Amino acid sequence: xSRLVITKGQDGKLCGLDPAGQRAYARFxxxxxxxxxxxxxxxxxxxxxxxxxxxxxxxxxQRLLERTxxxxxxxxxxxxxxxxxxxxxxxxxxDGKPNAIPRSIDFDSMDEADFSELHRAVxxxxxSLRAQAILWPELSTNQRWDCMxxxxxxxxx
Numbered sequence: 001x002s003r004l005v006i007t008k009g010q011d012g013k014l015c016g017l018d019p020a021g022q023r024a025y026a027r028f029x030x031x032x033x034x035x036x037x038x039x040x041x042x043x044x045x046x047x048x049x050x051x052x053x054x055x056x057x058x059x060x061x062q063r064l065l066e067r068t069x070x071x072x073x074x075x076x077x078x079x080x081x082x083x084x085x086x087x088x089x090x091x092x093x094x095d096g097k098p099n100a101i102p103r104s105i106d107f108d109s110m111d112e113a114d115f116s117e118l119h120r121a122v123x124x125x126x127x128s129l130r131a132q133a134i135l136w137p138e139l140s141t142n143q144r145w146d147c148m149x150x151x152x153x154x155x156x157x
Contacts, residue, residue: 004028007062047112054107057119064126067151068135078105084131085121123152 004024005017016022035041061078071077082088082102093099103109105118125131132144139147 005073043146049107049110049112049115053112053115053119057115058156064135064151067144067147070135070137072134080134081122081125081131082118085118086124086125087118087121126152 005021006014007017008014014025016025031041039080043067058074058078060072061081065074067079071080079102082105083100087105088100090098090104091098101151104121126135129141129144129147131153132141132148136144137149
């Protein structure tokens, strides 16, 4: 499989990032131009992860950590919200029953589009009554909802 990294040049046109990338981009353009009607070509692309979005997500988790007594470590809170968002693999446990293992969300494992979807799924999970019952077990349902509303208001983008 060919790897191609493109950028927009000073002239506003797409080009390879470096000399090898320019050659790869030229091959890609030639393959596209050589296509006959009815022929298909498949490719994937990756949007680089936004360091700003990554920092925002982790600032949000840190703030949530400060607002709950249920978690005392950021890594455990991150794993829990990742599982709650459904971003996990299931493997057999020692008892043979499936165990959920959170997937990695590091820069190499997840591009910006996937990270944005995870962030949305985490927010959806946090709004669930199930998540709120874990975060604030001593509060009533209405108090939990108010806690989540107050928390989320601090992160409106």
